[in-house]
């Protein structure tokens with residue numbers, strides 16, 4: 226009976242993936258250092274590479290959060306960009322408050338756009354955002370609360386599959402329209418920009434770039450470890466069970482609404498954190514971040530990498546975005562076709578994504 | 593804890609004007625093993641759906657002890673101690689046999705409890721015991737998705753055992769099983785009853801005879817006849833609608 230009592234040893238595949246991940250993280254960590262080398266050095270890495278990679282790391286965290294919801298719990302969210310954007314807006318509000326009297330209008334408290342729109346005092350929901358800890362709390366709480374409400378209503382009513390996807394897509398679309406409005410108090414279609422500093426550190430400098438890059442990398446590694454640990458517990462297996470046969474899980478006594486809600490809220494919070502680190506790196510946040518296309522792109526990253534594997538989400542986020550960065554400069558008109566074609570190709574030929582391909586090659590070699 | 597009885601009274605389920613259950617009344621005593629037979633479409637599966645909270649009856653009473661089951665959802669009813677095996681075996685394909693049984697094992701069901709859960713020696717022993725009982729020890733670390741049809745049936749029965757329910761509802765457990773497997777299943781269900789109540793729905797009369805217990809014949813959503821297998825087999829109404837065909 227000993228066969229039954231011991232867990233199987235980690236497969237060679239898993240060990241290989243772990244080694245690959247450690248190497249990838251070390252390589253990423255080296256980028257800002259290589260950026261310091263003299264420009265004529267063969268190992269010099271340009272500012273562009275550092276800042277673009279910093280963005281991709283945030284995208285990778287978003288992909289990871291989506292994989293938790295979709296790949297494990299089976300919640301195909303087409304609105305995860307909304308959680309990312311809300312985290313970004315919460316961070317943006319903090320950055321706007323930090324501008325203080327340095328704005329173009331020189332108002333001691335009100336951000337420029339409020340002065341321009343004739344606000345005389347700060348709207349109530351802007352209070353507190355001058356505090357970094359408070360803003361960080363909101364970065365997680367606001368997306369988490371939205372996920373809690375939307376998830377509760379949808380899961381309790383047993384809305385699943387394509388209806389759930391449409392619902393989440395409508396959620397991000399509605400938020401986009403709302404944030405476009407000037408009277409919402411979030412800067413309308415211009416959003417927030419012209420950030421000055423964060424934690425006393427002037428933004429836009431090489432050192433700020435490096436700090437934000439490392440902060441994102443720490444978030445990525447932390448999220449990866451959290452998701453990996455979580456999905457290896459019995460809870461992870463309950464999510465898989467719900468994904469594959471939700472009704473069966475209910476008859477086993479699992480309150481699937483609660484389990485899905487837990488995963489969805491956690492996932493939204495991770496996405497919010499990713500958005501919060503994204504905004505100071507790109508220097509702007511506007512309602513375009515809520516556009517339905519962004520959420521769909523995130524789903525494609527996960528599908529391309531291979532869902533339900535966590536590593537696949539990372540692989541997909543980096544590879545699709547690398548392709549996008551290259552293609553949008555080489556042949557900008559082709560990008561949307563390429564993205565669509567990629568999705569169709571992966572769905573038809575690589576249902577388990579790039580990770581599945583890797584797996585198949587290994588099996589082919591008889592490993 | 594003293595055993596609870598299952599009590600259905602005047603249960604009617606209407607789907608788009610069609611009466612799947614029609615004024616059905618049935619009592620299953622604690623520890624009883626009850627076989628339910630009836631032609632296809634008689635409402636046997638619908639009856640299980642009503643007991644387990646999947647379908648709300650249009651009218652009638654469904655009680656387990658003093659709990660009104662018509663007001664509870666599936667997980668709550670499952671946690672009251674009512675386990676169910678489906679007609680079409682449903683197991684979690686991506687999880688191993690071991691993990692399937694681990695999920696079924698009686699334990700707190702909330703997200704936090706599942707995160708904190710770690711496999712104690714006692715739990716592992718229990719899982720090993722269940723796998724032995726259903727003959728799947730060698731397949732412990734195989735994903736359930738690659739099991740044969742019969743093995744899936746067994747795994748589902750194993751999950752039911754691991755759940756340790758007070759009342760088991762078993763829908764057509766021997767469909768697709770060999771004669772030897774069928775016999776083993778009958779012996780196992782007889783062994784389970786006594787400690788728990790068991791309701792078995794089955795087409796196979798030989799199987800029902802092997803159980804050797806009280807039989808209820810359903811027809812068009814209500815009870816047509818009830819008694820020993822010999823009694824119902826000789827009941828002219830049963831012969832007319834079911835056995836005689």
Ligand SMILES: Nc1ncnc2c1ncn2[C@@H]1O[C@H](COP(=O)(O)OP(=O)(O)O)[C@@H](O)[C@H]1O
Pocket residue numbers: 607608612630631632633634635636637638639
């Ligand atoms: N969800 C449903 N909607 C409509 N009709 C249903 C539904 N479930 C079952 N029925 C009908 O109710 C009748 C009883 O079905 P069922 O309980 O599955 O019978 P049995 O298990 O005895 O073969 C059948 O005619 C079936 O078509």
Ligand SMILES: [Mg+2]
Pocket residue numbers: 636637638679
């Ligand atoms: Mg049936």
